Amino acid sequence: MSEETAGHRLQRRQVDANGLTFECLHSGGGDRLALCLHGFPDNAGSMAPIMWRLVEEGFTAVAPFTRGYAPTDPAPDGTYSARVLGRDAVALAGALATEFDTEDAVLVGHDWGAAAAYAADRVDSDAFSKLVAMAVPPGFNALVSEHRRQFLRSWYMWFFQLPDLPERALRWRNFALIEFLWGIWSPEWDYPDSRINDVKETFRAEGTVEHAIQYYRDTINVSPSDILGNGPTLRDVPPIETPTLVICGERDGSVGPELFERADEVIEDCRVVRIPDVGHFMHHERPDVVGDEIAAFL
Numbered sequence: 001m002s003e004e005t006a007g008h009r010l011q012r013r014q015v016d017a018n019g020l021t022f023e024c025l026h027s028g029g030g031d032r033l034a035l036c037l038h039g040f041p042d043n044a045g046s047m048a049p050i051m052w053r054l055v056e057e058g059f060t061a062v063a064p065f066t067r068g069y070a071p072t073d074p075a076p077d078g079t080y081s082a083r084v085l086g087r088d089a090v091a092l093a094g095a096l097a098t099e100f101d102t103e104d105a106v107l108v109g110h111d112w113g114a115a116a117a118y119a120a121d122r123v124d125s126d127a128f129s130k131l132v133a134m135a136v137p138p139g140f141n142a143l144v145s146e147h148r149r150q151f152l153r154s155w156y157m158w159f160f161q162l163p164d165l166p167e168r169a170l171r172w173r174n175f176a177l178i179e180f181l182w183g184i185w186s187p188e189w190d191y192p193d194s195r196i197n198d199v200k201e202t203f204r205a206e207g208t209v210e211h212a213i214q215y216y217r218d219t220i221n222v223s224p225s226d227i228l229g230n231g232p233t234l235r236d237v238p239p240i241e242t243p244t245l246v247i248c249g250e251r252d253g254s255v256g257p258e259l260f261e262r263a264d265e266v267i268e269d270c271r272v273v274r275i276p277d278v279g280h281f282m283h284h285e286r287p288d289v290v291g292d293e294i295a296a297f298l
Helices: 044-056 082-100 112-123 140-146 148-153 155-159 165-185 193-204 208-219 224-228 287-297
Strands: 011-017 020-027 032-037 059-064 104-110 130-134 244-249 270-275
Touching: 011 082, 020 044, 020 082, 032 044, 032 082, 032 112, 044 059, 044 104, 044 193, 044 287, 059 082, 082 104, 082 112, 082 208, 104 112, 112 130, 130 287, 140 148, 155 165, 165 193, 165 208, 193 208, 244 287, 270 287
Parallel strands: 032 059, 032 104, 104 130, 130 244, 244 270
Antiparallel strands: 011 020, 020 059
16 A cells, blocks of 8 residues: 555554454544544545545644455454444544544545434434534435446445355456446546556455355345335435534446435435536546535534
C-alpha cells in the first residue's frame, strides 16, 4: 500500500475492539475522532482522501480494515452481518477515544461502511455525534423491493448467495471481477494502478475473499421472490437518530440515485447530497467536492 500521498502519511496501528484485533491506518492529532469505514471490494486505503481532509479540519482520522479483511482478524463466530459491523464501529470508537484522548467521535462510511454507520446508530445512538454515509441509502433491503431496476443493478448480491462459485469467480483471472465492478460502478473514474493493485493484495490474503462475500450472505435478506411484492417496506426500518449526511453519485452503477430520495423517512435529522457526474467511488472521483460537503457538515 502506498501510505504517503501529497505530503501526507498514514501510520499503522492495531486496535483491539469487540473481541477482534483491527489493523488500522491513522493520521492527525486533533481532539475529534473520525472513524472512516471502507466498503467492497476495497480496503482501508480507500478512505485516504477523506482522512487527509479531516486531518486538515482538526480531526484524528482512523480507517480500519473491517472484520475479515486481512490483516484484521476474521470473525471468530463467522458472523459478518450489518449489525455486528455496527457493534465493531461503536467498540472501535470507544477504544480509539481512550487511546487518542479525543472528546468527540464521528463516523464516515462508504458502501458497507455506510451500512455499518446506520447499524452503529441502532447499537448506540450516542456513540457518534454525526454520521456520513456514502453510496448506500438507509433501508436498502426495503428499497430494493420498491425499485425493480435496482434489483438488476444488484445482480452480484444475488450471485453471492450461491455456494462456492462466487469465491472462485472473484479470484478468477487475477480478480478481474473487481476491475469489472469498479468499471460499471464508477464508469468515469480512471483509477490508478496503485489503488486497484493494493485492493487485490488485500483480497489475495487468506480468507479475505470468503469473509467479504459472507457480508452479503449475512445481510442481504431480500430474495428474488420478495421483489414480486412481499418484501419489507421503509415502515419496517428502525429510525436513525444521529444527524446524518447521505451522499450519492448521480452516475452510480451500483446503487441508483433514486433510492436516496426517501432517506429522510428513516433518518430523523438528514441531509442528502447528490454529486453530479460521479459514480460509486465519489470520494476518489471528486475528493474536493465530497470533502467540502463532509467538512461543512461536521
